[in-house]
Amino acid sequence: MKELSTKNMREETGESLSWFATGPAIVAYIAAFKLALHLATANVYGLFIDELYFLACGEHLAWGYVDMPPLTAFQAWLTRALFGDSMISIRLFAALAGAGLILVTGAMVREFGGRRFAQALAALAVLIAPGFLAFDSYLSMNSIEPLIWMGCALILIRIIKTGNPRSWIWFGLLAGVGLENKQTMALFGFGVVVGLVLTSERRLLMNRWFLLGGALAFLVFLPNLIWNNQHHFPLLELLANIRRNGRDIVPGPLRYIWIQILFSPPTAAPIWIVGLWRLLISRDGKGYRSLGWAYLAMLAVLLVTHGKIYYLAPAYPMLLAPGAVTIEKWLEFGRLRWLGPVYASLLILTGVWIAPTVMPILPPDTYFWYTKTFHIEQPRFERRATNAMPQFFADRFGWPEMVQAVAKVYNSLPPDERAKTAIFGNDFGQSGAIDFYGPKLGLPKSIGNHLSNWYWGPRSYTGEIAIVLGDTRKGAERHFESVEAVGEIGHPYAMRQEHFTLYLCRKPRGWTLEQIWPQLKNWN
Numbered sequence: 001m002k003e004l005s006t007k008n009m010r011e012e013t014g015e016s017l018s019w020f021a022t023g024p025a026i027v028a029y030i031a032a033f034k035l036a037l038h039l040a041t042a043n044v045y046g047l048f049i050d051e052l053y054f055l056a057c058g059e060h061l062a063w064g065y066v067d068m069p070p071l072t073a074f075q076a077w078l079t080r081a082l083f084g085d086s087m088i089s090i091r092l093f094a095a096l097a098g099a100g101l102i103l104v105t106g107a108m109v110r111e112f113g114g115r116r117f118a119q120a121l122a123a124l125a126v127l128i129a130p131g132f133l134a135f136d137s138y139l140s141m142n143s144i145e146p147l148i149w150m151g152c153a154l155i156l157i158r159i160i161k162t163g164n165p166r167s168w169i170w171f172g173l174l175a176g177v178g179l180e181n182k183q184t185m186a187l188f189g190f191g192v193v194v195g196l197v198l199t200s201e202r203r204l205l206m207n208r209w210f211l212l213g214g215a216l217a218f219l220v221f222l223p224n225l226i227w228n229n230q231h232h233f234p235l236l237e238l239l240a241n242i243r244r245n246g247r248d249i250v251p252g253p254l255r256y257i258w259i260q261i262l263f264s265p266p267t268a269a270p271i272w273i274v275g276l277w278r279l280l281i282s283r284d285g286k287g288y289r290s291l292g293w294a295y296l297a298m299l300a301v302l303l304v305t306h307g308k309i310y311y312l313a314p315a316y317p318m319l320l321a322p323g324a325v326t327i328e329k330w331l332e333f334g335r336l337r338w339l340g341p342v343y344a345s346l347l348i349l350t351g352v353w354i355a356p357t358v359m360p361i362l363p364p365d366t367y368f369w370y371t372k373t374f375h376i377e378q379p380r381f382e383r384r385a386t387n388a389m390p391q392f393f394a395d396r397f398g399w400p401e402m403v404q405a406v407a408k409v410y411n412s413l414p415p416d417e418r419a420k421t422a423i424f425g426n427d428f429g430q431s432g433a434i435d436f437y438g439p440k441l442g443l444p445k446s447i448g449n450h451l452s453n454w455y456w457g458p459r460s461y462t463g464e465i466a467i468v469l470g471d472t473r474k475g476a477e478r479h480f481e482s483v484e485a486v487g488e489i490g491h492p493y494a495m496r497q498e499h500f501t502l503y504l505c506r507k508p509r510g511w512t513l514e515q516i517w518p519q520l521k522n523w524n
Contacts, residue, residue: 023106023110023114023115023116023117023118023119023120024110026119026123027103027105027106027123028103028106030102030120030124031100031102031106031123034102035095035098037355038091038094038098038137039088039091039092041360042087042091042095043087045396046397046398046400047090047396048392048396049395049396049428049429049432050138050139050395051076051138051140051432052399052431052432052433052436053428053451053452054072054075054076054139055076055080055090055139056431056432056435056436056452057076058073058075058077059077060455060456063224063227064224064227064231065451065452066234066235066238066451066452066454066455067238067451068141068182069141069224071177071181072139075093075139076090076139079092085436090139091137091138093144094137094143097136097143097144098132098135098136100147101132101147101317102123102127104147104150104151104154105122105126105150105317105320106119106123107154108153108154108321109122109321109324111157111158112157112321114321114325114328115328117324117328117340117344118324118328119324120344121327121343121344122271122320122323124344124348125264125268125272125324125347126320127351128265128347128354129263129264129268129316130262130265130354130357131263131313131358132313133351133355134358134392135313136359137359137360141181141182142182145181145182145314146313148175148178148181148185149178149314149315149318150314151174152174152175152178152188153291153317155167155171156171156290157291159171160201160287161287163204165204165210167209168204168209168213168214169213169216171213172213172214172215172216172217173220175189176216176220177220179221179224180220180223180224183235187302187311188298188314188315189217190298191293191297191298191301191315192294193205194293194297195291196290198289198293199289199290199293201290231455234523237523238523241523241524242524246383247383247384248306248381248383249381256302256303257299259309259379260312263309263310263313265350267347268320268347268350270323270327271319271323271327272319273319274322274327275318275319275320275326276292276295278325278326279291279292279322280293284322284325285322291322295312298312298315299312309379327343328340353374353376354376356370357371357377357378358392364493368388377390378390378391378393384495386495386496387492387494387495387496387499388492389494393493394494395429395495397493397494398489398490398493398494399429399433399437400433400437402433402489402491402498403434403437403438403441403443404441405487405488405502406423406443406467406469407438409486409487409504410443410467411442413465417465420461420462420464421465421467422465422466422467422513423438423444423446423447423467423469424447424448424449424466424467424468425446425450426448426450426469426470426471426522427448427450427470427497427522428448428450428451428452431446431448434446445459447513449521449522450523451522451523454520454523457517458513458514462512463479463511463513464506464507465505465506466480466504466505467486467502467503467504468503468505469502470497470498470500471503473503479505479508479509480505480507480508480509481506481507481508482505482507483503483504483505484504484505485501485503486503486504487501488502489501489502
């Protein structure tokens, strides 16, 4: 009878015939599809402005940078060392992280007792989430962050489930890596501690393993902390400058929460809302209340501090997992079973509808037709002027053309002048583009004053001759006696700040680059 009961249970879950039809297999198929999708579209648009900066940082490996810890720069260095400079190589780790997030989400569903449908539903919700489609389309800390957060969440779920605190060691190790990726890992850690303190799971804090895990996280993070101390915590200065100039768009609390629903997207929002209800209220989620309180604690911090609207995105899979399990339970009754495939189909259709607006799938002309026809567009995060394309796409256009224009000017100079001509970029995209595309065109590495470029200094240049990018004539004439317009830069789809006159400048007004460099710092 026991064997018969086990067989019936396996047949009910759809796992009796073959592993290839089980929940983990379906999750793996969805993860593989996501990986293939990002790799297949890696070449549709060019490098994103941040990627150019990260690649340049990868050529200056350090334990920290003005605006980030070292892990992203290390990724940039590693993928180029292993796989070269192709677009697929540069974006490979991001695509792998996105696929890994789906696998981790499926594992969380299984920990909550979810069967095949629940695993597939949660995996689909992660697949179609606009934030993850965007994050995983380019090299950045934002693609790795959700995987690390949810890896920690999975470990926490298992600690709660088994009562074994030894796994705090693994939590601490992963959290330390997360801190080397992005400082917002501290937000997740804060949420977890608050969630545990507010619930009966606080007992899991009262042991040496929790302290050892915290100590391990601190030790992994320590090199970056030392670097920041040595450099007087430049991120704090940068954030103060950004607040002062009002670059970021800061929505009110209600709009902030509404945007979280849009990011789900709306068709998938019921899953995480049900998940939050299960964790905080339902009897089924009693042992895991801390996860629900962790989410609310993080949301409260971001509302109070005016955090960016996508900072909470990495937390949603830990709500989607219990939500999918609850929905699966609700649909077990005979008359409601048909809703499962219908809802899953709706999620797929939503993903197909949204994907072309948040990741580079369509050529520009087709993209314009698509957004006009379906009345859908990307939300704005910053007050930066755009042209035809939204910012997230516009920042991927014009870089090779800009470098070609610079190379034309540089290579037209006599050899003796060329050797002492600096190429100066006024934002990290300009400098990064010169560094990435320039060597094949005979250009030297750039110098620049934006963010970490300022730390790398003027190299060996005096400023006697400079090709200046991204400045006005008036700005250039403040520093040089001779300012000659030598070209116009501006791809029709690029951001407006990347439309400028290229200047060849000579005869500094009584300074050398070494003398004036401290005054050129631009941390905005």
